[in-house]
Amino acid sequence: xxxxxxxxxxxxxxxxxxxxxxxxxxxxKVAFIAPPPPRQDGRTTALLSESIDxxxxxxxxxxxxxxxxxxxxxxxxDGTARLLRAPPVSFRSSEIxxxxxxxxxxxxxxxxxxxAATLASELIERFESPLVSAxxxxxxxxxxxxxxxQVTALTALAADGRGSKLRESIGISxxxxxxxxxxxxxxxxxxxxxxxxxxxxxTEQGPFTQVPxxxxxxxxxxxxxxxxxxxxxxxxxxxxxREVETRMxxxxxxxxxxxxxxxxxxxxxxxxxxxxGRTMLVGETGHAFPPIxxxxxxLGLRDIMQAIGSLNEAGGPDxxxxxxxxxxxxxxxxxxxxxxGVDLLNRALLSSFLPLQALRxxxxxxxxxxxxLRLLAMREGMTxxxxxxxxxxxxxxxxxxxxx
Numbered sequence: 001x002x003x004x005x006x007x008x009x010x011x012x013x014x015x016x017x018x019x020x021x022x023x024x025x026x027x028x029k030v031a032f033i034a035p036p037p038p039r040q041d042g043r044t045t046a047l048l049s050e051s052i053d054x055x056x057x058x059x060x061x062x063x064x065x066x067x068x069x070x071x072x073x074x075x076x077x078d079g080t081a082r083l084l085r086a087p088p089v090s091f092r093s094s095e096i097x098x099x100x101x102x103x104x105x106x107x108x109x110x111x112x113x114x115x116a117a118t119l120a121s122e123l124i125e126r127f128e129s130p131l132v133s134a135x136x137x138x139x140x141x142x143x144x145x146x147x148x149x150q151v152t153a154l155t156a157l158a159a160d161g162r163g164s165k166l167r168e169s170i171g172i173s174x175x176x177x178x179x180x181x182x183x184x185x186x187x188x189x190x191x192x193x194x195x196x197x198x199x200x201x202x203t204e205q206g207p208f209t210q211v212p213x214x215x216x217x218x219x220x221x222x223x224x225x226x227x228x229x230x231x232x233x234x235x236x237x238x239x240x241x242r243e244v245e246t247r248m249x250x251x252x253x254x255x256x257x258x259x260x261x262x263x264x265x266x267x268x269x270x271x272x273x274x275x276x277g278r279t280m281l282v283g284e285t286g287h288a289f290p291p292i293x294x295x296x297x298x299l300g301l302r303d304i305m306q307a308i309g310s311l312n313e314a315g316g317p318d319x320x321x322x323x324x325x326x327x328x329x330x331x332x333x334x335x336x337x338x339x340x341g342v343d344l345l346n347r348a349l350l351s352s353f354l355p356l357q358a359l360r361x362x363x364x365x366x367x368x369x370x371x372x373l374r375l376l377a378m379r380e381g382m383t384x385x386x387x388x389x390x391x392x393x394x395x396x397x398x399x400x401x402x403x404x
Contacts, residue, residue, distance in 0.1 A: 004152050005031040006317040008143055010131050010166045011159030013037060014045070014107065015283030015300040017114035019157045021058045022308050024123040028317060031151045032118055032126045033143065041107040042262045043185045044219040046071055046198070046211055048102035051301045063113045069212040070100035072196040077249075100196070102298075104211045104219060106187075127151065131160065134169035136277035155320035156279040157307055159300075162269050164285040170276050178267040179290065181206045182229050184222040186261045187213065188244060191253030194218055199251065206266075206290070208247055218252065220244065223290070229263050266290045270339050274331045275324035280307045287335045289342040299338055306330055 007023040009016050012034025020032040047055070055061040074091045093101045118124050129147035134156070136142075143151040143166075158166040167174070194212040201208040206223025213219055222244075224232065235243065237257060245255040269288040274281045283300030307327055314323035 002150075002152060004140065004154065005029045005125075006154050007031070007311075008033060008141065008151055008153035008156045009159060010143070010156060011161060011164075011283070011285070012115075012128075013159065013161065013283070014111055014114065014297060015285075015304065016157075016159035017111070017118055018054065018058070018301060019159050019282055019304045019307070020118050020124050021060070021114065021121065022054070022304050023157070024121045025058060026308060026312070028123065030121075030124045031143075031153055032124050033129075033131055033145065033151065034118075034126055035128055035130045037111075041111065042187070042260060043107045043221075043264075044104050044187075044211060044213070045107055045110070045297045046102060046104045047301075048298050049098060049100070051298050052102055054301055054305060058117070060110075060113050060117060064105055064110050065103075067109045067214065068103040068105045069194075069214050070196050071102050071104060071198055071212065072100050073198070074101065075197055075199045077199060077201050104198070104213060106213070106219075131165045131169075134166050134279075136170060136279065141278045154278065154317035155311065155323070157304070158279055158281045158285045159283050161284050162267075162288055164281070166279065167271065167281060167285050170279050172271050172273055172276055172281065174269050174271045176267060176269045178265070179206075180225060181223045181266040181290070182226045183264045183266055183290070184224060184229070184232060184261055185220070185264060186222075186244075187217060187219050187258045188241075189215075189217050189256045189258060191216065192251070194252060199248075201247065203247075210248060210252070216252075217258075222247075223266065226265065233261055233263065268339065268343060270335065273328050274303075274335065275328045278320040278324065280310075280324055280327050282307055286331075287339055289339050299335065302334065303331060 006028035008031040009020040009023065010033045011019075012032070016032070016034060020030050020034075023030045052061060055064070072093050076089050078088075091101075093099060118126065127145060127149060129145040129149060131143055132146050133144045134141055135144075140152050140154055141156045143153070143156070145151065156166065158164050158170075160166055162176075193216055194210070196212055198209065198211045200210075203223075205225055207221065208223065209221045210218045211221075232240070232243070240257050240261075241255050244257060245253075248255065267288070268290070269284070271281055271286040274286045280303075282303035283297070286303065287299060289296065307323075310323040310327040310330070311317055311320060314320070314326065
């Protein structure tokens, strides 16, 4: 007899792994279509408290906590030399009664823990052959893999990234655009403690963002002109150390860059809808943008939580068309507003257009000078419609743990 899965998750990255575990946590049988990633991921991800709540619920958090660092202050400094410059602005988690906004977690250890958890689950069956095509019907979705395997499920979560084969197969189009920027990603040690503070310098080439790691170590996302990438990567290590320290204004003292420096071209993507038929798009399958404001994977994990919630509210995976319609409506405002906000801020950094510079500088000045506005920005930055008393079962358990 042909096997029927409750949920098929397509994509084996961070979002896909979390989606598979979240579906299995509901007691659903999961087909996890997850080819190995093409390369090791040297980046880190700042996960906010709501995302940490989800990792706690899935039993992952204790395994990655030792390699993670709390984010208690997020600071923005204007590193441009323009006529209109913004004042410094700092966001402190204590202002909204949180011990920490979240934690900065290296992607590779997080990925490894998620992989181990999916392999240990009796409800998850993994397929490493890539997806070739998918066909939806009123009753189910059929997925054809490259090795000839046919997988049938009641619903599907597309987490196979920007070039999603599943999204293409079900006919959802996307709008894409690129930026004249490449993100250099590296880790470094420093002589002065970071005090659990992340500092984002706004420069003419984009953000230069330091995020804490355990001990006197930090990760860095450094946006540069693509034409400068090769020269920077070719710098002798001592010269690269000096360059990073200079751009950091020596606020963390002497710098020692660790290991490999990776380069990632910057671009954005947004789907014209976030689900169709029996399929919902989660993570970068439905939206992607530059690494500004700790929004990327947090937004993807919110997709997953909403997808699971929509399926439960509809009556389970067999009622997925109803769930997909609800999911598409509920995700639109969150995804489109954050995509537009990150795009506007990034373009404001790159633009020499004076009114746009004034808008950016004025907005940051207002956040610095008006406490109620800053509090609102922090709460909405954490979660849309944020409120102090969260009702989710996993969240209520984690409010104490996230700041430990």
